Amino acid sequence: MTQNRPLQHLMDFALQTGATGVTMISSKAICIDEALSRRCLEPRCENYGLSKRCPPHVSGPASFKKKLGKYSQALFFKIDVPSEILFSSHNREIFQLLHETAASLEKEAIQMGFGNAEAYAGGSCKEIFCQKHMECLALSDKRTCRNPESARPSMSGFGIHVAKLFELAGWTMSWTHLHEAIETKMANVCGLVLIC
Numbered sequence: 001m002t003q004n005r006p007l008q009h010l011m012d013f014a015l016q017t018g019a020t021g022v023t024m025i026s027s028k029a030i031c032i033d034e035a036l037s038r039r040c041l042e043p044r045c046e047n048y049g050l051s052k053r054c055p056p057h058v059s060g061p062a063s064f065k066k067k068l069g070k071y072s073q074a075l076f077f078k079i080d081v082p083s084e085i086l087f088s089s090h091n092r093e094i095f096q097l098l099h100e101t102a103a104s105l106e107k108e109a110i111q112m113g114f115g116n117a118e119a120y121a122g123g124s125c126k127e128i129f130c131q132k133h134m135e136c137l138a139l140s141d142k143r144t145c146r147n148p149e150s151a152r153p154s155m156s157g158f159g160i161h162v163a164k165l166f167e168l169a170g171w172t173m174s175w176t177h178l179h180e181a182i183e184t185k186m187a188n189v190c191g192l193v194l195i196c
């Protein structure tokens, strides 16, 4: 699809900052499934409740659905990574890169005039950025995130149907099931940036 210039710039920027694939989709095409957000609790993610950017501290699927109505499009990007690293105990840097890429795309979009741009990533920012700290600073009395320039909320907490986003993009998702992904040489992580 031919993009207008600002959106094409944003897509190029995504590729320059670490994404290995990027596409623009209509915000109306984003599927929200409440059942997916419930998986944060059952089976319980070990980071459930530990960050301001994860359930139950985020607004959740219903609110996200409402929010989507205010956006016309979204940039969806992926980062391909060797599955042996993604599914190892040394994957923190991959998730850091994912969050930082999402955050820098959000920043770039805002600077370009898309003032309400909002980015979403994957994985808990508590584990990725604040692993060595006892608590999330944003959940403490200080109410301030230690990493506002890089940490972004996980798509899971809003029920964003990532597999359907891959279908829309025409990409093969390589990490639906751990055992399948391990047989795949490359796997991927992904993020979403809402744009008005």
Ligand code: SF4
Pocket (backbone or CB within 6 Å): 050, 051, 052, 053, 125, 126, 127, 129, 130, 135, 136, 137, 138, 139, 144, 145, 146, 147, 148, 151
């Ligand atoms: S302080 Fe740390 S755990 Fe809390 S929201 Fe920020 S990055 Fe996440």
